[in-house]
Amino acid sequence: MMRSPMGFSSVTVALEAAVVFSPAVALAITALVWWRIRRDKPAVRVRVLLDSTADVLVPCALLLVSVLTLVNPGSGGGVVLVPFTGMLSTGMSMTTLYQSGGNIALFVPLGALLPLAYGRWLARWYRVxxxxxxxxxxxxxxxxxxxxxxxxxxxxxxxxxxxxxxxxGLTWWWWRVGPRTGSAGPAVVAGYTADQG
Structure with missing residues (x-):
């Protein structure tokens, strides 16, 4: 996904976007928390904050993946269907490590957030x-x-x-101890109940 040489430009774009859009994200989280507390009056409001944060950040993570992989143009092209061919052909160079690390890091936020936002379906390692x-x-x-x-x-x-x-794995302690049970995630906000607090 990130095999074309991109240097640090993609990371810079991602960081700049995070800074620019952080007020809008914070506003969306605040609005969702307010709506859920007003609607259900849950006993534990911290849980509402954590769930609402996960619900808002999942689309943000998907947008980040889309921008870095589809909007940001590459400089090559092609298809490699044999596993590990690309990594083995270039050896253990800094470029290979950077690209491989970038591909891993790109999906860390999604992996951390999906079980939190969709705990009813995704609170299992194999499903993530x-x-x-x-x-x-x-x-x-x-x-x-x-x-x-x-x-x-x-x-x-x-x-x-x-x-x-x-x-x-980074958020395992949260979604394993108290997975969401009353909601199907951000797609069905109306399913949020006081039992989740």
Missing amino acids: LAVSAALSAVVELTQYLLATGHVSSVDDVVLNAAGGLLGA
């Missing part, structure tokens, strides 16, 4: 892995169909899925 791999495969296919200049590679799917799994 499957969803991360499926989303990555969709991105790789879209890159190929849109001819974005990126190399569509099985390696990228493997690395992205590993990033999703790593992200899930």
Whole structure:
């Protein structure tokens, strides 16, 4: 997904976007918390804040993936269907480590947030892995169909899925101890109940 040389420009774009859009994100979280507290009057409001934050940040993470992989043009192109071919052919250079690390890091936020926002369905390691791999495969296919200049590679799917799994591990204590039970996630906000507080 990130095989084309991008240097640090993509990271810079992501950081700038995070700074620019952070007030809007904070406003969306505040509005969702206010709506849920007013609607359900839950006993534990911290849980409402945490759930609302996850619900708002999932689309932000998806947008970040889309911008870095589809909007940001590459400088090459092609398809690599044999796993680990790209990594083995370039050896353990700094470029390979940077690109591989970037592919892993790209899906860490999604892996961390998906079980929190969709705990009813995704509070399982194998499901986070499957969803991360499926989303990555969709991105790789879209890159190929849109001819974005990126190399569509099985390696990228493997690395992205590993990033999703790593992200899930970072928030495991939260979604494992108290998964959401009354809501199907941000797609069904109305399903949020006081039982979740």
